Amino acid sequence: xxxxxxxxxxxxxxxxxxxxxxxxxxxxxxxxxxxxxxxxxxxxxxxxxxxxxxxxxxxxxxxxxxxxxxxxxxxxxxxxxxxxxxxxxxxxxx
Numbered sequence: 001x002x003x004x005x006x007x008x009x010x011x012x013x014x015x016x017x018x019x020x021x022x023x024x025x026x027x028x029x030x031x032x033x034x035x036x037x038x039x040x041x042x043x044x045x046x047x048x049x050x051x052x053x054x055x056x057x058x059x060x061x062x063x064x065x066x067x068x069x070x071x072x073x074x075x076x077x078x079x080x081x082x083x084x085x086x087x088x089x090x091x092x093x094x
Contacts, residue, residue, distance in 0.1 A: 029070065034080060036070040042085040043068075056084045 008018075016022035043053050050064040057064075058079050066072040067081060082089050 032073045033070040035073050036068050038087070039078070039081055039085065040068040040084075042087055046083075046085060053081070053084065057081055 006041055011023070011026075012018070015026045022043065043050070048056075050068070051061045054061045054064045059077075064078075064081070067077065
């Protein structure tokens with residue numbers, strides 16, 4: 001019979017224990033990817049090219065590409081792009 005693994009067990013084995021440097025880096029990269037996918041999906045829903053979005057927010061097209069690839073997602077720039085795409089972003093304490 002095959003063993004069923006919990007996601008946390010797999011992450012602990014493959015990425016590292018919760019709180020480890022490797023695990024924190026993985027979480028940061030995963031979160032950047034998630035945010036970038038939200039922006040890219042919304043841009044496509046609005047039928048905007050990367051260049052059109054770049055013109056709206058006053059950035060260059062390669063920057064938009066980096067953001068959409070999860071490579072350069074700074075909060076201030078994320079908020080600016082999200083706002084231009086008609087997205088709301090809310091920070092709340094846990």
